[in-house]
C-alpha cells in the first residue's frame with residue numbers, strides 16, 4: 001500500500017543482492033512510495049547477484065561501486081546525481097561481510113588482516129560513504145542517511161564474531177557524523193538494529209537457523225521481517241521523522257528489552 005511518503009524524493013540504495021536482501025525490499029518500497037532511486041553494489045555482486053533484475057523492474061539505474069573505495073563512491077554519487085537530476089534526500093547503507101566468519105575462523109583465532117578488511121567493508125565504508133557525500137555536498141537539507149546494524153554491538157552473541165565490533169563502529173560513526181551533518185545540513189543519520197533475517201549475509205553466521213528460532217520465540221512480536229524493516233526505513237526517509245538523529249533504533253519485535261520469555265523455556 002502506498003501513501004506517497006517519499007513523493008519527489010531521490011535516493012541511493014546500497015546492498016541489494018537478491019530478493020532476500022533487506023535493501024531489495026527497501027528499494028521496492030521506496031519506489032512504491034514515490035521516490036526515484038539508483039541501486040548500487042560491489043562489482044562482483046552485479047555479476048553474481050540479481051540486482052540488475054531489480055533495476056529493470058523498478059526502472060532504476062544500477063551502478064557498480066566497491067563501498068571501500070572512495071574513488072568508486074565519488075563516481076557513484078556523481079553519476080547518481082546526473083541520473084536523478086539533483087542531490088539526494090536519502091541514502092541507505094545495507095552492507096555487511098566478515099572474512100573470518102566466512103572462512104570459519106574462531107573468534108579466539110582471528111586473522112587480523114581479515115578483521116581489518118571486515119571493518120573496512122562493514123563499517124568504515126559507512127564513514128567513507130558519508131564523507132564522500134559531505135565533500136561533494138550531495139545531500140539535500142533535511143535528508144536522511146541510514147545504516148543497518150545488529151544488537152551484537154551491545155550484547156555478546158559469540159558466533160557473530162568480529163561483526164560485533166564492526167557494528168559497534170558503524171553505530172558510533174552514525175552518532176559522530178550525525179552531529180556534523182545535522183549542524184551543516186539538518187541531515188539526520190541513524191542506524192536500525194534489525195532482527196535476525198534470512199538473507200545471504202545473515203545465514204552465513206554459524207547456527208543461524210537455531211538462533212533465528214530462538215530470537216523469534218524470545219520476541220513478543222516475533223522476529224521483524226525484511227519487509228517490515230523496509231517499512232521502518234521508509235518512515236526514517238520520510239518527512240515524518242525530521243528530528244530523529246544520531247539514534248540506534250531497535251526493529252526487533254521487542255527482543256532487545258526481553259529478559260526471558262516462557263515460550264523459550266517451554267520449547
Ligand SMILES: NC(=O)c1ccc[n+]([C@@H]2O[C@H](COP(=O)([O-])OP(=O)(O)OC[C@H]3O[C@@H](n4cnc5c(N)ncnc54)[C@H](O)[C@@H]3O)[C@@H](O)[C@H]2O)c1
Pocket residue numbers: 014015016017018020021022023041042045065066067068093094095096097121148149150193194195196197198199200201202203
Ligand atoms: N540478515 C540479518 O540477520 C541481519 C540482521 C541485522 C542487520 N543486518 C544487516 O543488514 C545489512 C544487509 O544485509 P542483508 O541481511 O540484507 O544481507 P545481504 O547479503 O543481502 O546484503 C549484504 C550486502 O553487502 C554487499 N557488499 C559486500 N561487500 C561490499 C562492498 N565491498 N561494497 C559494496 N557492497 C558490498 C553485498 O553484495 C550484499 O548486497 C547488513 O549490514 C547486515 O549486517 C542483517
